[in-house]
Amino acid sequence: xxxxxxxxxxxxxxxxxxxxxxxxxxxxxxxxxxxxxxxxxxxxxxxxxxxxxxxxxxxxxxxxxxxxxxxxxxxxxxxxxxxxxxxxxxxxxxxxxxxxxxxxxxxxxxxxxxxxxxxxxxxxxxxxxxxxxxxxxxxxxxxxxxxxxxxxxxxxxxxxxxxxxxxxxxxxxxxxxxxxxxxxxxxxxxxxxxxxxxxxxxxxxxxxxxxxxxxxxxxxxxxxxxxxxxxxxxxxxxxxxxxxxxxxxxxxxxxxxxxxxxxxxxxxxxxxxxxxxxxxxxxxxxx
Amino acid sequence: xxxxxxxxxxxxxxxxxxxxxxxxxxxxxxxxxxxxxxxxxxxxxxxxxxxxxxxxxxxxxxxxxxxxxxxxxxxxxxxxxxxxxxxxxxxxxxxxxxxxxxxxxxxxxxxxxxxxxxxxxxxxxxxxxxxxxxxxxxxxxxxxxxxxxxxxxxxxxxxxxxxxxxxxxxxxxxxxxxxxxxxxxxxxxxxxxxxxxxxxxxxxxxxxxxxxxxxxxxxxxxxxxxxxxxxxxxxxxxxxxxxxxxxxxxxxxxxxxxxxxxxxxxxxxxxxxxxxxxxxxxxxxxxxx
Numbered sequence: 001x002x003x004x005x006x007x008x009x010x011x012x013x014x015x016x017x018x019x020x021x022x023x024x025x026x027x028x029x030x031x032x033x034x035x036x037x038x039x040x041x042x043x044x045x046x047x048x049x050x051x052x053x054x055x056x057x058x059x060x061x062x063x064x065x066x067x068x069x070x071x072x073x074x075x076x077x078x079x080x081x082x083x084x085x086x087x088x089x090x091x092x093x094x095x096x097x098x099x100x101x102x103x104x105x106x107x108x109x110x111x112x113x114x115x116x117x118x119x120x121x122x123x124x125x126x127x128x129x130x131x132x133x134x135x136x137x138x139x140x141x142x143x144x145x146x147x148x149x150x151x152x153x154x155x156x157x158x159x160x161x162x163x164x165x166x167x168x169x170x171x172x173x174x175x176x177x178x179x180x181x182x183x184x185x186x187x188x189x190x191x192x193x194x195x196x197x198x199x200x201x202x203x204x205x206x207x208x209x210x211x212x213x214x215x216x217x218x219x220x221x222x223x224x225x226x227x228x229x230x231x232x233x234x235x236x237x238x239x240x241x242x243x244x245x246x247x248x249x250x251x252x253x254x255x256x257x258x259x260x261x262x263x264x265x266x267x268x269x270x271x272x273x274x275x276x277x278x279x280x281x282x283x284x285x286x287x
Numbered sequence: 288x289x290x291x292x293x294x295x296x297x298x299x300x301x302x303x304x305x306x307x308x309x310x311x312x313x314x315x316x317x318x319x320x321x322x323x324x325x326x327x328x329x330x331x332x333x334x335x336x337x338x339x340x341x342x343x344x345x346x347x348x349x350x351x352x353x354x355x356x357x358x359x360x361x362x363x364x365x366x367x368x369x370x371x372x373x374x375x376x377x378x379x380x381x382x383x384x385x386x387x388x389x390x391x392x393x394x395x396x397x398x399x400x401x402x403x404x405x406x407x408x409x410x411x412x413x414x415x416x417x418x419x420x421x422x423x424x425x426x427x428x429x430x431x432x433x434x435x436x437x438x439x440x441x442x443x444x445x446x447x448x449x450x451x452x453x454x455x456x457x458x459x460x461x462x463x464x465x466x467x468x469x470x471x472x473x474x475x476x477x478x479x480x481x482x483x484x485x486x487x488x489x490x491x492x493x494x495x496x497x498x499x500x501x502x503x504x505x506x507x508x509x510x511x512x513x514x515x516x517x518x519x520x521x522x523x524x525x526x527x528x529x530x531x532x533x534x535x536x537x538x539x540x541x542x543x544x545x546x547x548x549x550x551x552x553x554x555x556x557x558x559x560x561x562x563x564x565x566x567x568x569x570x571x572x573x574x575x576x
Contacts, residue, residue: 006474010474010477014474014476014477017476017480018386018476020378021378021379021381021382021386022382023378024374024375024376024378024379024382025378025379025382025383025387025395027375027379028375028376028379028395028398028399028402028446028450029394029395029398031402031443031446032398032399032401032402033398035402035405035409035410035413036401038413038417039409039412039413085306086306086309089302089303089306089307090303090306090307090309090310092303092306093303093304093306093307094307096303097300097303097304097307098307103307106311107307107308107310107311109567110310110311110313110314111310112563112567113314113560113563114310114313114314116500116559116562116563116566117317117504117556117559118500118503118504118505118506118530118555118559119504119506120504120506120530120533120534120552120555121317121321121504121552121555121556121559122317123534124321124533124537124549124552125316125317125320125321127537128320128324129316129320149313149317152309152310152313153310156310180292180295180296181296181299181300182295182296182299206404209406210404210405210406210407210408210409211406212406212407212408212507213407213506213507213530213534216534216537216538217537217538240406240408240507241408243406243408243409243412244408244411244507244511247408247411247412247415247511248411248415248510248511253412253416256412257412260408260409260412263406263409264405264409267401267404267405267406268401270404271397271400271401271404274400275397275400
């Protein structure tokens with residue numbers, strides 16, 4: 001391209017657009033960098049062993065976030081246990097069984113609708129349905145079930161995508177050897193979509209880690225140290241909900257920043273894992 | 288033996304069908320619950336006074352249940368976030384999809400996905416401690432918790448959605464379009480903005496609509512920076528959104544007040560359904576293009 005043949009006005013416009021693009025991209029990166037460093041820098045000094053390993057005590061006047069960490073783990077475990085079979089099963093139905101195009105369209109539309117609903121509405125309906133109608137009270141289980149509905153579309157989508165990469169010839173080969181439909185699914189289809197399920201799990205863990213509005217009215221905000229099953233049956237705050245309560249209602253910014261720093265580090269970890277797993281599966285598939 | 292196998296197959300088919308239908312069941316459950324629990328208060332208060340009443344005083348001796356302040360705050364807040372977030376997100380997306388060297392693209396993409404993963408309460412916390420005092424000092428107002436603070440936080444929060452969807456749309460533009468434009472003597476940058484962007488316009492529209500959905504549905508971050516007073520929206524005043532109206536009173540409400548909160552959620556749900564319909568329209572058009 002000969003620079004001389006371009007008029008000064010065009011050059012100016014091009015330069016301007018290029019500059020604006022660079023500024024915007026730099027701004028985006030700067031925002032990420034700033035938030036990450038600010039939160040981690042203010043949070044790390046507040047993370048002490050006592051904070052991580054105890055429950056809050058009025059008697060000693062100390063705050064500990066161990067119950068909140070455990071509650072987060074419980075909610076993630078319980079939600080994943082339910083959402084994986086349901087989501088993967090729905091995906092298998094859509095790609096392997098469904099022959100009615102209209103039904104497929106309805107299910108896919110429903111999944112899209114679910115992924116657009118804001119978490120506060122999930123929280124409200126979860127409270128009405130699980131806590132009140134099914135009489136579970138405010139409990140981690142009710143929170144986990146609410147999160148199951150929220151994460152259903154994620155697992156469905158990732159599983160469906162990986163099912164599409166299982167070659168039709170594999171299925172035909174198995175059918176040709178006389179295997180029944182269920183056997184083909186069990187031995188050929190399901191092993192092929194493990195990568196999709198794992199990717200979906202990582203994405204769901206990230207989403208549950210950051211969720212607060214859906215849990216506020218379903219799981220509540222108690223900070224009691226419990227085992228897994230007792231924990232599920234009783235009310236409890238996850239890390240995000242605890243962060244909110246300590247920052248907004250109690251003004252304990254030190255604890256809030258400690259929780260925020262832990263959440264940021266976990267988010268970083270989850271993102272790295274998602275990227276790493278994605279790259280690994282891509283490599284394996286191309287081989 | 289054959290019969291038993293047949294039976295098992297049918298049974299398993301049934302189980303998978305059931306799992307597939309759970310999604311539909313969930314959508315129906317949410318819709319029915321919101322309508323059933325949201326209508327009584329609207330019927331009692333009256334649709335027009337509820338939607339267009341300018342005063343919300345749910346705990347006053349003579350309670351007033353007008354949600355116009357919340358509706359307008361949500362609309363203005365979302366519009367403000369779009370106004371700030373879309374240009375930045377759009378230009379970043381063009382840069383990432385067309386101009387950025389691979390190494391830079393990898394880094395920025397990673398940053399954007401981190402931005403998407405940050406929990407909304409963390410945005411709220413940073414907003415509370417940096418943005419709110421900053422706005423107070425900059426504009427000399429008594430309290431920085433305001434619509435403006437919420438708009439800035441929302442603008443940052445919708446960036447990843449806008450960037451990711453726009454990049455996908457821009458990358459799907461056929462190479463030939465751009466080659467033709469370059470061959471006619473347009474410079475690369477001119478080509479990106481005059482050819483690639485118009486060709487990806489449906490996808491970019493979908494990105495904006497997705498951003499609208501995210502912004503209007505966000506609750507916790509907004510709750511932490513917007514002050515939460517049920518005022519009519521004004522940039523430097525404490526305001527309450529549709530989402531935060533539900534969240535802030537739910538824990539201590541009862542009777543008509545509680546039912547009115549469900550009605551607010553129903554209004555929010557209707558907004559979201561309209562946005563979803565628009566999103567589907569644009570996504571479909573961009574897939575067909």
